[in-house]
Structure formats: structure tokens, C-alpha cells
Amino acid sequence: xxxxxxxxxxxxxxxxxxxxxxxxxxxxxxxxxxxxxxxxxxxxxxxxxxxxxxxxxxxxxxxxxxxxxxxxxxxxxxxxxxxxxxxxxxxxxxxxxxxxxxxxxxxxxxxxxxxxxxxxxxxxxxxxxxxxxxxxxxxxxxxxxxxxxxxxxxxxxxxxxxxxxxxxxx
Amino acid sequence: xxxxxxxxxxxxxxxxxxxxxxxxxxxxxxxxxxxxxxxxxxxxxxxxxxxxxxxxxxxxxxxxxxxxxxxxxxxxxxxxxxxxxxxxxxxx
Numbered sequence: 001x002x003x004x005x006x007x008x009x010x011x012x013x014x015x016x017x018x019x020x021x022x023x024x025x026x027x028x029x030x031x032x033x034x035x036x037x038x039x040x041x042x043x044x045x046x047x048x049x050x051x052x053x054x055x056x057x058x059x060x061x062x063x064x065x066x067x068x069x070x071x072x073x074x075x076x077x078x079x080x081x082x083x084x085x086x087x088x089x090x091x092x093x094x095x096x097x098x099x100x101x102x103x104x105x106x107x108x109x110x111x112x113x114x115x116x117x118x119x120x121x122x123x124x125x126x127x128x129x130x131x132x133x134x135x136x137x138x139x140x141x142x143x144x145x146x147x148x149x150x151x152x153x154x155x156x157x158x159x160x161x162x163x164x165x166x167x168x169x170x
Numbered sequence: 171x172x173x174x175x176x177x178x179x180x181x182x183x184x185x186x187x188x189x190x191x192x193x194x195x196x197x198x199x200x201x202x203x204x205x206x207x208x209x210x211x212x213x214x215x216x217x218x219x220x221x222x223x224x225x226x227x228x229x230x231x232x233x234x235x236x237x238x239x240x241x242x243x244x245x246x247x248x249x250x251x252x253x254x255x256x257x258x259x260x261x262x
Contacts, residue, residue, distance in 0.1 A: 056182065074184075076178070142250070146248065160249050
């Protein structure tokens with residue numbers, strides 16, 4: 001696990017598999033004696049298709065009714081890591097939580113595996129829940145990470161126009 | 171006077187253009203939009219993506235009107251895996 005300078009953030013993109021034990025690993029790496037709350041989130045690759053990206057509707061229709069066979073993730077890595085760092089800064093400013101992990105898989109990910117893990121650790125649960133929710137929502141909306149659903153004879157890029165910063169008024 | 175910028179393409183745009191990277195020569199007062207226009211002139215297949223693309227200059231999101239300098243990296247950012255869709259609150 002790589003951490004930033006203060007030793008309390010773990011922000012990572014990795015090509016190697018993530019298993020559910022990552023929740024224990026991240027908790028143990030982040031928590032200090034004052035922490036009474038840990039909130040973890042795992043995103044898994046699933047068989048049911050998501051929303052096709054604009055322009056991919058016809059390709060998605062071609063695969064309608066079929067199960068997704070695997071997922072493929074691609075990232076602009078330095079920009080994605082910088083985006084995760086900005087999100088961690090915002091979590092500290094908004095919720096006072098400075099022990100956060102966001103780990104995202106890249107490359108081909110078979111069905112049922114973990115594609116993203118988020119852990120937020122804080123003295124009390126309200127802040128930890130808010131921090132974890134913000135981390136996953138903002139990562140999905142803003143990080144330059146792309147997802148394709150692979151079918152037997154083709155693939156479909158998924159998603160929506162990126163949001164370029166925090167939502168106004170938050 | 172001209173500047174040279176490196177345009178990076180990802181995901182659907184990388185596939186449509188058939189390349190990860192394009193080097194462009196632009197006027198020295200060029201902005202990000204000028205880079206997009208020059209890119210589309212070379213790869214017209216990308217043109218329909220304009221309404222949903224975002225731009226980044228040197229690793230940070232930028233506006234279409236952001237000015238460019240010699241040696242800049244411009245990344246074209248097609249729709250991302252979550253994105254700001256209206257139903258985003260209900261998606262995993």
C-alpha cells in the first residue's frame with residue numbers, strides 16, 4: 001500500500017485483483033486509537049449492464065438481453081490520482097475526516113470481483129458515513145476512469161459526462 | 171509562431187480514432203477548443219462526441235477557452251464510468 005506524506009491516506013490504482021480482505025487491510029492501516037467508526041464500501045463487477053455512454057446506445061442495444069462477461073477499466077492515471085487526492089482534501093474540509101482510502105482496479109476485471117474499495121475511519125460514525133459516501137460518489141462522477149462492459153462479441157463503454165469539480169452549493 | 175501540443179485519447183475516443191496520442195501544431199494563441207477542432211479535422215469520427223467530452227490540460231480539468239502553451243498535454247475526457255448522470259444516486 002502506498003500512502004501520501006501524512007500517512008493517513010491510501011489512494012491507489014492497481015491492476016492486481018482486490019479481494020474482500022482489503023477492508024480489513026485498509027482499516028488496520030488507517031485506524032488510530034481514537035477511531036470508533038469504520039465505514040467500508042466495495043464496488044463489484046456485475047452481470048447486468050449499466051447506462052451506455054452517449055453514442056454507445058446502438059452498440060448496447062446489439063447486446064441487449066445478454067449477460068456481461070467481464071469489465072475493462074482504463075484510467076488517465078496521474079490525473080485520476082490527482083482527482084482522488086482533491087476528493088480526499090474535500091473530505092477533510094467538509095467532514096473533518098482525514099483517514100480515507102480509495103483503491104480502484106484497472107484493466108480487465110472478471111465478474112464478481114472488487115473494482116473499487118473505499119474505507120473511511122473517524123472517531124464517530126456520522127462523519128465516517130458521510131466521508132465514505134462522498135468518496136465513492138465523487139470518484140465515480142469525476143475521476144478520469146472509464147469502464148467497458150465486455151460481451152461475447154463486442155463491448156460497450158459506460159457512463160456519463162464527467163463532472164469537473166465538486167457540485168456547486170455542497 | 172506555432173506551438174506543439176500532445177493530445178491524449180482514452181476509451182471510446184481512443185478506439186474510434188485508432189490511436190492513443192496525436193501531436194498537433196497550433197497557433198500560439200490557441201485554446202483547448204482549437205485543439206479539439208484540429209483533432210476533429212484529423213479524426214472526423216470524433217466530432218459527434220463533443221457534447222459529452224470534457225477537457226484536461228496538464229492533468230487538470232480545463233475549459234474550452236483555456237489557453238495552451240508549447241509542450242502542453244491536452245487530454246480528451248469522454249464520459250467516465252460513473253459520471254454526473256441524473257440517476258447517479260441510485261447506481262452502484
